[in-house]
Amino acid sequence: MRGRLKGIATLIFILLITASGYIAEEIEEDGIEEEVSVAKTKIVKEEIIVKPEIEKTYEDYRIGIGDVLEISVYPDETLSSVVTVGFDGKIGIPKVGEFRAQGKTTTEIDAAVTSVLKKYIKRPEVVVAVKEFKSRKVLVFGEVVRPGSFILPPSTRLLEILTQAGLKDEKSDLESITVIHPDGDREILNLRKVIEEGDITQNIILKPDDTLYVPEKPKEEMKIIGVDTDKIVAYEKEPAVKEKEEEKVISYIYVFGEAKKPGKIEYDPAEDIMTVKRALTLAGWYSEKANLESAKVIRANNIQEPVNLNRLIFQADMSQDLILYQGDSLFIPESKEMGIYVLGHIKKPGFYRITKGMTVLQAIALAEHEKWGALLKDTKLVRSWPNRPTVYSINLEKLLFRGDIKQNMELKDGDVIFVPETAISNTLDFWNRLLGPITGGLSTAARIEVLSAPGTPPITGF
Numbered sequence: 001m002r003g004r005l006k007g008i009a010t011l012i013f014i015l016l017i018t019a020s021g022y023i024a025e026e027i028e029e030d031g032i033e034e035e036v037s038v039a040k041t042k043i044v045k046e047e048i049i050v051k052p053e054i055e056k057t058y059e060d061y062r063i064g065i066g067d068v069l070e071i072s073v074y075p076d077e078t079l080s081s082v083v084t085v086g087f088d089g090k091i092g093i094p095k096v097g098e099f100r101a102q103g104k105t106t107t108e109i110d111a112a113v114t115s116v117l118k119k120y121i122k123r124p125e126v127v128v129a130v131k132e133f134k135s136r137k138v139l140v141f142g143e144v145v146r147p148g149s150f151i152l153p154p155s156t157r158l159l160e161i162l163t164q165a166g167l168k169d170e171k172s173d174l175e176s177i178t179v180i181h182p183d184g185d186r187e188i189l190n191l192r193k194v195i196e197e198g199d200i201t202q203n204i205i206l207k208p209d210d211t212l213y214v215p216e217k218p219k220e221e222m223k224i225i226g227v228d229t230d231k232i233v234a235y236e237k238e239p240a241v242k243e244k245e246e247e248k249v250i251s252y253i254y255v256f257g258e259a260k261k262p263g264k265i266e267y268d269p270a271e272d273i274m275t276v277k278r279a280l281t282l283a284g285w286y287s288e289k290a291n292l293e294s295a296k297v298i299r300a301n302n303i304q305e306p307v308n309l310n311r312l313i314f315q316a317d318m319s320q321d322l323i324l325y326q327g328d329s330l331f332i333p334e335s336k337e338m339g340i341y342v343l344g345h346i347k348k349p350g351f352y353r354i355t356k357g358m359t360v361l362q363a364i365a366l367a368e369h370e371k372w373g374a375l376l377k378d379t380k381l382v383r384s385w386p387n388r389p390t391v392y393s394i395n396l397e398k399l400l401f402r403g404d405i406k407q408n409m410e411l412k413d414g415d416v417i418f419v420p421e422t423a424i425s426n427t428l429d430f431w432n433r434l435l436g437p438i439t440g441g442l443s444t445a446a447r448i449e450v451l452s453a454p455g456t457p458p459i460t461g462f
Helices: 004-058 106-117 158-165 193-196 276-282 309-314 360-367 396-401 430-440
Strands: 068-074 082-083 092-093 097-100 124-130 137-142 148-151 177-180 184-190 209-212 250-257 263-267 295-298 302-308 329-332 337-346 350-354 379-383 390-394 416-419 449-452
Touching: 068 106, 068 193, 082 092, 124 302, 137 158, 137 250, 137 449, 148 158, 158 177, 158 193, 158 209, 193 263, 250 276, 276 329, 309 360, 337 360, 350 360, 360 396, 360 416
Parallel strands: 137 209, 250 329, 337 416, 390 449
Antiparallel strands: 068 082, 068 124, 092 097, 137 148, 177 184, 177 209, 250 263, 295 302, 295 329, 337 350, 379 390, 379 416
């Protein structure tokens, strides 16, 4: 009897140990599952917080000219490509062909490409992403290390762009940074508050084509930055009182946008009358990307006056040469389209915006050729100036009056058509003297290539 009770007790003990182990293991597994569940919840929460911001920033973005797109196609990766949106707003994709991307979102392009590829691939997967936001730019000038144009991804703030441009610790006035928007509105922002106080209201999201000006710190605020026994490196305060004979009133204006040397221009109003053309000359002339027809003067009180630099420079229309006063700005926007020059003995010489496929005949029609006095048969088309200049001889007389379409070359961005009055030289020196002041660039090529229009007899004697 006693032995049977002992056996039962032993059996119960074993069962209790097994059960406790099972319970402990279950509790431990529940704990692990709970940790995994918490971790998953954290990941899900992070996705819920972060993902919509990214999607809102990029999926709503409208593609522009110059943007670089990366198009990935699965399962046939040979159809994947990296493409740039051309001046005509189009892109070309294998098997899809050319179609307009400008103004569309990546989602819309994705759907369009997928729809076409379904004819060639079973269940294609297409991913379209913006690799470079080249259609969105801002200009930075003033007291920065690297002045110039910077690509502006969506939702980029002031501090990020100025960090790329590089601030000069001893000279940059962080408390008076000017942001000039494309519509001419200005904001004066205090970057010091952003850095030292975390005031995000001063760290605004920038807009495409904004211009940022970082002024020089007032001299009386500059600190001594180093003293050496042989050389003193310091910024001294301006004398509190100047002798009357030394007093000189200095005014200033700004030139920004597509100028060769944008920035602040100082002048003495007692000795110099500042005009648009003089300001443009002091700013180093305009860049090859300038939209000459859409320039404007922004007065110190923010009133805007349009200026057509094309008419001022090429047609001597002095009504466009406005007088500039203290604090005024001359803004030259960037052209988003292809452009050419039509010069020489014609009615309306100047810079013309063109579309892809435009020809010599169409350009001459815009500029209105002069029938009398022009040497039409010796018209020249200069291409790839100033890096690899090539001169094509075009017989405009045959094109206009005999219908010789072989003379009607298709134009490319930056081409120059020149209609002479007399026979001209095709030397590099001649073209430098003609095109240097207009384009702002002199050619240093070893030689200039002279060709006939494609499909016409070759030129001899050069």
